[in-house]
Amino acid sequence: MKFTGQPDFSHRRPLRTGVLITNLGTPDAPTTPALRRYLREFLSDPRVVEVPRPLWWLILNLVILVIRPPRSAHAYRGVWTEQGSPLLVHTRNQCEGLRQRLQAEYGEDLVVDFAMRYGNPSIPSVLQRMAEQGVTRLLVLPLYPQYSASTSASTFDAVAQDFAARRWLPDLRFISHYHDYAPYLDAMAEHIHSHWAQHGRAEKLLFSYHGVPKRYLTEGDPYFCECHKTSRLLAERLGLNERQWQVTFQSRFGREEWLQPYTDATLKALPGEGVKSVQVFCPGFSADCLETLEEIDVENRGYFMDAGGERFDYIPALNDCPAHLDALAALVHDHLGGWPDQDNGDAALAQRQRRAEDTRA
Numbered sequence: 001m002k003f004t005g006q007p008d009f010s011h012r013r014p015l016r017t018g019v020l021i022t023n024l025g026t027p028d029a030p031t032t033p034a035l036r037r038y039l040r041e042f043l044s045d046p047r048v049v050e051v052p053r054p055l056w057w058l059i060l061n062l063v064i065l066v067i068r069p070p071r072s073a074h075a076y077r078g079v080w081t082e083q084g085s086p087l088l089v090h091t092r093n094q095c096e097g098l099r100q101r102l103q104a105e106y107g108e109d110l111v112v113d114f115a116m117r118y119g120n121p122s123i124p125s126v127l128q129r130m131a132e133q134g135v136t137r138l139l140v141l142p143l144y145p146q147y148s149a150s151t152s153a154s155t156f157d158a159v160a161q162d163f164a165a166r167r168w169l170p171d172l173r174f175i176s177h178y179h180d181y182a183p184y185l186d187a188m189a190e191h192i193h194s195h196w197a198q199h200g201r202a203e204k205l206l207f208s209y210h211g212v213p214k215r216y217l218t219e220g221d222p223y224f225c226e227c228h229k230t231s232r233l234l235a236e237r238l239g240l241n242e243r244q245w246q247v248t249f250q251s252r253f254g255r256e257e258w259l260q261p262y263t264d265a266t267l268k269a270l271p272g273e274g275v276k277s278v279q280v281f282c283p284g285f286s287a288d289c290l291e292t293l294e295e296i297d298v299e300n301r302g303y304f305m306d307a308g309g310e311r312f313d314y315i316p317a318l319n320d321c322p323a324h325l326d327a328l329a330a331l332v333h334d335h336l337g338g339w340p341d342q343d344n345g346d347a348a349l350a351q352r353q354r355r356a357e358d359t360r361a
């Protein structure tokens with residue numbers, strides 16, 4: 001570009017806020033080629049698999065991307081809907097519900113959109129659209145209540161990588177977790193209470209979280225502790241005693257030890273310990289997906305019933321239920337505060353007035 005005279009872009013820089021919600025992402029179709037593409041992007045992320053690269057590249061390309069795509073495609077076909085992958089459908093609905101709430105509060109000028117860390121719609125494509133819409137302030141909310149480097153930090157990396165190729169960056173805020181945020185805990189408690197009102201209670205409530213390798217915990221990742229804190233606060237709200245609830249970890253991947261106790265091993269053992277009815281809820285999944293609909297509601301249900309269990313209830317994720325969207329809107333509201341076109345504008349004005357008074361005195 002060539003400029004004559006003094007460049008002045010200020011007219012192209014209005015104050016427009018964008019809210020970007022993200023989730024993990026999902027394949028474009030329940031087919032082997034689509035799964036190979038998705039898993040290649042996902043499992044090449046050094047935040048997800050912390051194995052030295054030349055070695056991991058060989059394992060990934062020669063073993064995992066050969067064996068896993070057809071198996072995973074089969075599993076995805078079992079949960080796929082007419083509108084697409086459950087995770088995509090729920091995230092889109094969450095985005096719409098959040099947009100309604102936030103635009104009612106902040107006006108139509110606020111942009112609300114969603115993107116996926118892996119697959120589509122990609123983070124760069126949505127950031128580009130937001131830039132074209134004139135977004136100069138960006139709040140990123142990954143829908144992972146508990147922080148983990150493998151999820152939250154990886155999402156931050158994707159935003160940072162996109163920014164690395166941009167000249168003019170927006171102001172940025174990033175919500176790295178909300179595992180102990182009261183409205184999120186209240187929404188889950190209300191959700192579980194209404195499940196109980198319809199279906200009654202079971203002997204035990206399992207809080208099952210996606211696992212990560214145990215090594216990530218010993219090297220300082222707070223994920224394990226945040227899962228426990230969420231669960232303790234939720235159990236308190238539900239008035240459960242120690243025997244009535246338990247935390248477990250699901251979705252192992254690879255051969256090393258992952259966070260314990262494992263959901264599958266626990267469900268296989270419970271009937272032998274006299275627990276014949278369980279309910280499983282997954283507080284770390286803000287939307288239902290393969291890992292809840294297939295792994296919990298089909299696979300793990302089978303383990304429990306085959307081991308002598310009599311009743312297994314999967315309590316759905318919060319998805320787009322109103323209490324969840326209200327909680328997320330409140331979370332966004334709390335993180336948008338203090339930007340200059342809100343309270344800081346007043347704060348700055350008050351400061352100028354104080355200074356003017358001091359000068360006069």
Ligand SMILES: C=CC1=C(C)c2cc3[nH]c(cc4nc(cc5[nH]c(cc1n2)c(C)c5CCC(=O)O)C(CCC(=O)O)=C4C)c(C)c3C=C
Nearest residue numbers: 024025026048072087148150151210212253284289290291
């Ligand atoms: C909720 C938080 C999640 C954490 C933490 C997480 C860590 C993690 N995941 C893998 C490997 C896989 N995960 C897969 C699916 C998947 N994972 C999450 C969430 C977390 N993962 C979700 C929401 C989903 C479902 C996506 C969907 O389309 O429905 C898969 C793909 C499915 C399969 O082939 O089995 C893999 C692989 C690792 C290695 C990891 C931490 C290191």
Ligand SMILES: [Fe+2]
Nearest residue numbers: 024210251291
């Ligand atoms: Fe995962």
Ligand SMILES: [Fe+2]
Nearest residue numbers: 251290291295
């Ligand atoms: Fe799984």
